[in-house]
Amino acid sequence: MTDSPNQPPEAADAIKGMAEAGTQIVNFWRQGIDSWAPLLAPLAAAGRDKVHPRDKRFSGTEWEHPVFDLMRQGYSVMSDYMLGAVENLDNVPPDQRARIAFAVRTIVEAMSPANSPLTNPVALNRAVETKGQSLMTGLQHLTDDLKRGQLTHTDPQAFRLGENIAVTPGKVVHQTPLYQLIQYAPATESVLATPLVIFPPWINRFYILDLTAEKSFINWCVDQGITVFVVSWKSADSSMSEVVWDDYIEAQIDAIDTVRELLDVEQVHTIGYCVAGTTLAATLAILAARGEAHKVRSATFFTAQVDFSRAGELLNFIDDAQLQLIQSIETDGYLDGRYLALSFNLLRGKDLIWSTVVNNYLLGQDYPAFDLLHWNGDVTNLPAKWHRAYLCDLYRDNKLVKPGALSALNVPIDLTKVETPSFIQAGREDHIAPAESVWKIRGHFRGPLEFLLAGSGHIAGVVNPPAQMKYQYWTNTAPVSSLEEFVAGAAETKGSWWPYWHEWLERFGAERIAADGARVPGGGKLPAIEDAPGSYVKTR
Numbered sequence: 414m415t416d417s418p419n420q421p422p423e424a425a426d427a428i429k430g431m432a433e434a435g436t437q438i439v440n441f442w443r444q445g446i447d448s449w450a451p452l453l454a455p456l457a458a459a460g461r462d463k464v465h466p467r468d469k470r471f472s473g474t475e476w477e478h479p480v481f482d483l484m485r486q487g488y489s490v491m492s493d494y495m496l497g498a499v500e501n502l503d504n505v506p507p508d509q510r511a512r513i514a515f516a517v518r519t520i521v522e523a524m525s526p527a528n529s530p531l532t533n534p535v536a537l538n539r540a541v542e543t544k545g546q547s548l549m550t551g552l553q554h555l556t557d558d559l560k561r562g563q564l565t566h567t568d569p570q571a572f573r574l575g576e577n578i579a580v581t582p583g584k585v586v587h588q589t590p591l592y593q594l595i596q597y598a599p600a601t602e603s604v605l606a607t608p609l610v611i612f613p614p615w616i617n618r619f620y621i622l623d624l625t626a627e628k629s630f631i632n633w634c635v636d637q638g639i640t641v642f643v644v645s646w647k648s649a650d651s652s653m654s655e656v657v658w659d660d661y662i663e664a665q666i667d668a669i670d671t672v673r674e675l676l677d678v679e680q681v682h683t684i685g686y687c688v689a690g691t692t693l694a695a696t697l698a699i700l701a702a703r704g705e706a707h708k709v710r711s712a713t714f715f716t717a718q719v720d721f722s723r724a725g726e727l728l729n730f731i732d733d734a735q736l737q738l739i740q741s742i743e744t745d746g747y748l749d750g751r752y753l754a755l756s757f758n759l760l761r762g763k764d765l766i767w768s769t770v771v772n773n774y775l776l777g778q779d780y781p782a783f784d785l786l787h788w789n790g791d792v793t794n795l796p797a798k799w800h801r802a803y804l805c806d807l808y809r810d811n812k813l814v815k816p817g818a819l820s821a822l823n824v825p826i827d828l829t830k831v832e833t834p835s836f837i838q839a840g841r842e843d844h845i846a847p848a849e850s851v852w853k854i855r856g857h858f859r860g861p862l863e864f865l866l867a868g869s870g871h872i873a874g875v876v877n878p879p880a881q882m883k884y885q886y887w888t889n890t891a892p893v894s895s896l897e898e899f900v901a902g903a904a905e906t907k908g909s910w911w912p913y914w915h916e917w918l919e920r921f922g923a924e925r926i927a928a929d930g931a932r933v934p935g936g937g938k939l940p941a942i943e944d945a946p947g948s949y950v951k952t953r
Contacts, residue, residue: 439537439540439541439545439548440541446478446480446481447478453479453480453483454479457479457480457482457483457486458479461482461486463486463489463490464482464485464486464489465489468489469768470525470527470763470767470768470771471485471527473534473535475534475535475537475538476534476535478534481526481532481534484526484532485526488524488525488526491521491524492521492524495517495520495521496514496517496518496521499513499514499517500514508728511726511728511729512729512732515726515729516729518762519759519762522762522763522766522767523762523767525767527767527771528767528770528771528775529775530548530775533771533775535771535775535776536771536775536776539775539776539777543777546777547775547776547777548777549777550777551773551774551775551776551777552774554773554774554777555773555774562751563751563754563755563790563792564758564765564766564769564790565769565773565780565790566765566769566780566783566786566787566789566790567780567781567782567783567786567787567790568779568780568781568782568787569780569787569790571780571782571783571787572782572784572787574620574946574950574951575944575945575946577625578620578623578624578625578784578787578788579620579623579624579945579946579950580623580625580626580629581597581623581626581629581631581632581635581945582597582598582945583595583596583597583598583641583934583944583945583946584596584598584934584935584941584942584943584944584945585645585941585942585943585944585945585947585948586675586934586935586939586940586941586942587668587671587939587942588942588949589664589667590647590652590653591646591647591653591656591660591661591664592644592645592646592647592664592668592949593644593645593647593942593947593948593949593950594642594643594644594645594668594671594672595619595642595643595644595645595945595946595947596640596641596642596675596934597631597635597640597641597642597643597934597945598635598933598934599635599638599640599928599932599933600635600636600638601635601636601637601638601928602927602928603638603925603926603927603928604638604639604640604925604926604928604932605638605639605640605918605919605922605923605924605925606678606922606924606925606926607678607680607681607682607710607921607922607924608639608640608641608642608672608676608678608681608682609634609639609640609641609642609681609682609683609684609918610642610643610644610668610669610672610681610682610683610684611631611641611642611643611644611683611684611686612644612665612668612683612684612685612686612689612690612692612693613643613644613645613646613686613689614686614687614688614689615646615661615688615689615692615793615795616687616688616753616793616795617687617788617791617792617793618645618788618791618793618950619643619644619645619646619946619950620788620946620950621686621785621788621872621875621876622643622686622875622876623643623946624784624785624788624876625784627878627880627881628784628785628876628878628881629878630875630876630878630911631643633878633879633911637915638925638928639918640676640928640932642668642672644664644665644668644689645946645947645949645950646793646949647949647952648750648793648794648949648952648953649746649747649748649793649794649795649796649797650745650747650794651745651746651747653746653747653796654745654746654747654796654797654798655746655796655798656796656798656799657796657798657799657802658692658695658799658802658803658821659821659822660799661689661692661799662692662695662696662699662821662822663822665689665692665693665696666696666699666700669681669683669696669708669709670708671939673708674938675931675937675938675939676931676932676937677931679707679708680707680708680709680710681708681709681710682709682710682711682712682713682918682921683709683711683712683713684712684713684714684715685712685713685714685715685717686715686716686717686875687715687716687717687845687846687871688717688803689717690714690715690716690717690718691717691718691719691807691813693712693714693717694712694714694717694719694813694828694831694854694858695813695819695821695826695828697709697712697831697833698826698827698828698830698831699821699822699824699826701830701831701832701833702824702825702827702830703824706831706832706833709833710833710834710921710922711833711834711835711836711918711921712833712834712835712836713835713836713837713838713914713918714835714836714837714838714851714854715838715875716838716839716840716843716845716846716851716871716874716875717837717846717851717854718846718850718851718853718854719813719814719828719853719854719857720811720813720814720850720853720854720856720857721807721808721811721813721850722811722850722853723847723849723850723853724808724846724847724850725844725845725846725847725850726760726844727756727760727808727845728808730756730804731804731805731808731809732809736801736804736805739752739800739801739804740797740801743797746796746797746798747794747795747796747797748794748795748796748797748800749792749794750792750793750794750795751792753792753795754789754790754792757845760844760845761844765789785872785873785876789872806819813826813828814828814853814857816828816829828857828858829857829858829859830859831857831858831859831860832858832859832860833858833860834860834861834862834863834921835854835858835860835861835862835863836862836863836865836914836917836918837851837852837854837855837862837863837864837865838851838865838866838867838874838875838910838914839851839852839864839865839866839867839874840866840867840868840869840870840871840873840874840875841866841867841868841869841870841874841887842868842869842870842874843870843871843874844870844871845870845871846871848866848896849896852864852895852896852899863917864889864899865886865887865888865910865913865914866886866887866888866896866899866900866903867884867885867886867887867910868883868884868885868886869883869884877908877909877910877911878909878911879908879909879911879912881909882907882908882909883908883909884908884909885905885906885907885908886905886906886908886909886910886913887899887900887903887904887905887906888903888904888906888913889902889903889904
C-alpha cells in the first residue's frame with residue numbers, strides 16, 4: 414500500500430508508525446517462538462508423520478520450525494478426530510449426519526493455524542521482510558472487502574466486459590424484461606443449418622462461457638461454424654419480485670421460437686448449464702406435452718441436475734432453519750447475490766475463503782488477474798419468490814422427477830415424456846452438481862442419451878478449451894446401469910471434450926448453409942439493439 418500523492422502528511426506518518434509498531438510486535442513474538450525451538454525439535458521430528466503431505470496450507474518450509482511444526486501436527490490430529498467423531502455418531506439419520514459433518518468441517522477449516530498472523534510462520538516472515546508493510550496492505554484489503562460485503566479474489570480492475578473479457582463479436586437482437594438474446598457474428602463462410610441456443614445459469618453471469626478468447630466456449634463454437642445465440646439473464650431487482658420458474662421456462666421457449674422465426678428454421682440445438690439445464694429439462698417436458706417437441710433437435714446439459722436425491726453438500730442448506738434465514742435476508746423481493754456467493758464459497762472453504770484470507774490479508778499480496786475468479790465474484794441477484802420455491806420444490810422435496818408433481822405454464826411436468834436426443838456432461842470432481850446426481854437424468858428421459866464424464870469440477874470441467882490440452886474425459890458406449898459401471902468400463906481421452914461433443918452434435922444434421930442474411934446479427938428481421946455482451950450483464 415503506497416502513500417497517495419494527496420494523502421495528508423499526518424496520515425502518512427500514522428501509517429508509517431503503525432507499520433513500525435507492528436514490526437516490533439512481530440519481532441518480539443518471533444524471538445519468543447525461536448527460544449523454544451531447541452527444546453521442541455525432537456518432539457516435532459517424532460510426530461512429522463501426523464501432517465497430511467498434500468495439505469497446501471502447511472507446505473512451506475517455514476512450517477518445519479519446531480514450534481510451528483507442532484502447531485500443524487496438533488491441528489491435523491485434532492481435525493482428524495473431530496471429523497472422524499461425526500462419522501462414528503450412532504442413531505443419527507444420514508441427512509442430519511451430513512449437516513453436522515459440513516458444520517464441523519467448516520469450523521475445523523476456520524481453526525487452522527494458517528489463518529492467524531501469529532501462528533502462520535510464512536506471514537510472520539513476510540511481515541519482518543517488509544517491515545510491517547504486508548500487514549498494512551492486508552489490513553487495507555480487509556477494510557475494502559468489509560465495505561463491499563464480499564471477498565475479493567482477483568484484481569477488480571483487470572477485466573472489462575467487452576474489452577478483454579466477453580469479447581466474442583455479436584449483437585443483442587431481442588430483449589425482454591427478463592433476458593437479452595445475443596446473436597454472435599459468424600467467423601466462417603458457411604455455418605450449420607441448425608443454430609444453437611445456449612441457456613447459461615440465471616444464478617451467474619453468462620460470460621463464464623465467453624471468458625478470454627482462448628477460453629471462450631462461445632467463440633470456439635462460432636469458429637466451428639455454428640450459429641450461436643446466448644441468453645443473458647437480468648440480475649434481479651425489486652421489479653422482479655413476482656418472477657417464478659414459469660417465467661424462466663417461458664423465456665426459454667420464447668428464445669427458441671425467436672431464433673426459429675428469425676432464421677426460418679424448424680429446429681434448434683440447445684444447451685442448459687447447471688440450473689438453466691434443470692429449467693431446460695422442464696422446458697422440454699412442456700414442449701413434449703404440447704406436441705411441440707420437434708422445435709428442439711438436441712439438448713445438451715452441462716453439469717445439470719433433475720433428480721436432487723443425491724445433490725451433495727448444497728442439501729445442507731435446505732432445512733426449515735436455513736430457509737427461514739434466507740427469507741430474513743431477502744430485500745425488496747430479491748436475494749442479494751453476495752449471500753449466494755458465500756454459500757458456494759463455503760463448499761470449498763479452504764480454496765475460496767481461507768486461502769484468500771491468507772494471501773490477501775495476512776501476506777498482503779497483490780490480487781491476481783484471473784478471469785474465472787473475476788467472473789466468480791461478479792454476483793447476480795435472484796428473485797426471492799422463485800429462489801425459495803426452487804430450494805423447496807427441487808432440492809428439499811425433489812418434485813421434478815415425480816410426474817405431475819410440478820406444473821408450469823399450466824402444464825404438468827413429466828420428464829418421462831422427453832424423447833429429445835440429449836448429451837449429458839458431468840464433472841468428476843463437481844462439488845455443486847455431483848456426477849452421481851447428474852447421472853440420474855438417464856433414469857427419467859426416454860430419448861437417446863450420451864453421457865460424458867469430464868475431468869475437474871463444475872467450472873473447469875466445462876470450460877476446458879482444446880488448445881490448453883488440460884484434464885481428460887471418459888466415455889462408455891456399452892449399456893450400463895450405474896455411474897460405477899460407466900466408470901469401470903470407460904475409455905479415457907486426454908484433453909478437451911468439446912470436439913467430441915461437436916461430433917455428436919453433427920450427427921443430428923451436418924448440412925451447412927451460407928453465413929449471410931439473417932445469419933449475421935442484425936441482418937434479418939430483428940435489428941441489432943446493441944453490441945454484445947449487452948447491458949443486462951453489466952447491471953449491478
